[in-house]
Amino acid sequence: MKNIIEEKWDEILQYLISEYGITDVSYNTWLKPLKVYDVKDHVITILINDERIGPPSLNVIRNKYELLLKVSIEEIMNDPYEIKFVLASQMESIERNAKIPSGDNKIVPNFLNPRYTFDTFVVGGNNEFARAAALAVAENPGEIYNPLFIYGGVGLGKTHLMHSIAHFVLNQNPDMKVLYVTSEKFTNELIDAIQKKTTTHFREKYRSIDILLIDDIQFIIGKESTQEEFFHTFNTLHESKRQIIISSDRPPKEMLTLEDRLRSRFEHGLMADIQSPDYETRMAILKKKEELDGYSIDEEVLKYIATNIKSNIRELEGALTKIVAFSRLKKRELNLELAIEALQDIISPNEKKVITPDLIVDIVAEHFNISPADIYSKDKSRAISYPRQIVMYLCRRLTELSVTEIGKALGNRDHSTVIHGCDKISKDIQKDTSIHNTVDVLIKKINPE
Numbered sequence: 001m002k003n004i005i006e007e008k009w010d011e012i013l014q015y016l017i018s019e020y021g022i023t024d025v026s027y028n029t030w031l032k033p034l035k036v037y038d039v040k041d042h043v044i045t046i047l048i049n050d051e052r053i054g055p056p057s058l059n060v061i062r063n064k065y066e067l068l069l070k071v072s073i074e075e076i077m078n079d080p081y082e083i084k085f086v087l088a089s090q091m092e093s094i095e096r097n098a099k100i101p102s103g104d105n106k107i108v109p110n111f112l113n114p115r116y117t118f119d120t121f122v123v124g125g126n127n128e129f130a131r132a133a134a135l136a137v138a139e140n141p142g143e144i145y146n147p148l149f150i151y152g153g154v155g156l157g158k159t160h161l162m163h164s165i166a167h168f169v170l171n172q173n174p175d176m177k178v179l180y181v182t183s184e185k186f187t188n189e190l191i192d193a194i195q196k197k198t199t200t201h202f203r204e205k206y207r208s209i210d211i212l213l214i215d216d217i218q219f220i221i222g223k224e225s226t227q228e229e230f231f232h233t234f235n236t237l238h239e240s241k242r243q244i245i246i247s248s249d250r251p252p253k254e255m256l257t258l259e260d261r262l263r264s265r266f267e268h269g270l271m272a273d274i275q276s277p278d279y280e281t282r283m284a285i286l287k288k289k290e291e292l293d294g295y296s297i298d299e300e301v302l303k304y305i306a307t308n309i310k311s312n313i314r315e316l317e318g319a320l321t322k323i324v325a326f327s328r329l330k331k332r333e334l335n336l337e338l339a340i341e342a343l344q345d346i347i348s349p350n351e352k353k354v355i356t357p358d359l360i361v362d363i364v365a366e367h368f369n370i371s372p373a374d375i376y377s378k379d380k381s382r383a384i385s386y387p388r389q390i391v392m393y394l395c396r397r398l399t400e401l402s403v404t405e406i407g408k409a410l411g412n413r414d415h416s417t418v419i420h421g422c423d424k425i426s427k428d429i430q431k432d433t434s435i436h437n438t439v440d441v442l443i444k445k446i447n448p449e
């Protein structure tokens with residue numbers, strides 16, 4: 001099955017060719033032989049067929065095309081990615097050195113993002129507790145905080161911290177069996193094992209490792225057999241004092257359809273959250289990236305980015321990459337004027353976002369891991385009706401619409417149903433801090449300013 005980048009690869013290359021005027025000769029020599037090997041946590045591993053163009057190709061591709069590829073990928077995918085190049089001639093030995101003999105999500109130093117280490121992780125008030133907890137776990141795996149549950153919004157450094165733990169552990173003890181996997185990958189492997197009747201093998205693989213890092217666990221909620229399998233994997237590892245590190249975009253108590261027994265397992269360990277970085281931390285992250293990438297950028301430009309991109313570090317970094325590319329390609333000085341021009345589609349300070357019921361439905365549905373159609377439906381189960389009442393409350397609070405209009409927009413509901421929903425959530429916010437926090441998080445997602 002093709003991954004999302006492979007699916008769009010032709011489009012990405014076409015964009016690059018037309019936008020940056022690449023000639024046919026350059027395309028056929030350097031770009032055509034590139035193959036997307038793997039995509040994980042916003043890192044694309046690209047295979048260079050050096051048997052055809054020779055090992056020096058790595059330098060040429062890095063110097064001439066890496067940045068263009070990054071910018072083109074971001075344009076097409078609407079999301080920034082890091083790129084890692086691997087020579088096909090080295091691939092065989094990388095595969096041979098893999099620590100875990102099956103599956104393609106094994107973690108070996110070669111497959112960890114080399115940049116995601118404790119050294120490159122900028123510490124600020126928003127993440128210092130999570131970082132300290134991650135370091136403590138890396139120093140004493142299985143001994144103190146088990147599981148470690150790291151949670152926080154999109155692009156705030158959860159994966160970076162998880163990879164940092166894995167790097168640290170493997171540096172200390174290269175024989176440790178460390179496995180990093182997204183919960184989506186875990187689910188797909190399980191489905192595959194069930195179909196091929198290889199579940200014994202699947203279990204052996206997952207239950208024989210020393211450190212399991214499982215990213216974005218929120219995607220297993222609602223998937224019963226995956227939860228069941230994960231529950232047993234968790235118990236086996238936990239009982240034999242092997243370390244489990246989990247990440248999620250929200251704390252366990254906010255995963256409404258997560259099985260209670262899993263929730264209580266998760267809450268049993270240490271929970272550490274990562275918040276959005278403050279201005280100083282955003283500046284420090286930009287400076288770190290500037291240093292790592294060898295850029296030299298005016299303070300004024302960095303301040304412009306840090307002031308305007310607040311809630312997602314991936315976007316913050318993407319903005320920096322974009323202005324550097326823009327200045328190189330247009331052969332213009334990298335100053336504030338250029339930054340404003342290059343980032344106008346990301347930062348538009350004067351444009352006010354229009355908040356509609358549909359936008360609120362999309363964000364609330366995503367948060368609760370249900371579909372927008374569920375919100376508009378007649379389903380009365382709590383897993384659906386509660387998020388729906390939150391939508392009603394948020395529509396009332398964040399839009400100018402009347403209760404009748406809100407009812408109409410949410411699947412032709414009566415205005416009295418909307419009034420009841422709004423009242424219920426208002427009361428819950430008063431008496432339950434976790435609902436209060438959920439609503440706060442949702443408001444920030446809907447209206448980040």
Ligand SMILES: Nc1ncnc2c1ncn2[C@@H]1O[C@H](COP(=O)(O)OP(=O)(O)OP(=O)(O)O)[C@@H](O)[C@H]1O
Pocket residue numbers: 041042116120121122123127152153154155156157158159160161216249285288313314317
């Ligand atoms: N404190 C930090 N210092 C330096 N870089 C950071 C920091 N936090 C995040 N980043 C960078 O921001 C980008 C996004 O981080 P990461 O992928 O770890 O986020 P995430 O929370 O796992 O996101 P998602 O919710 O999408 O899985 C990465 O390039 C990462 O290196």
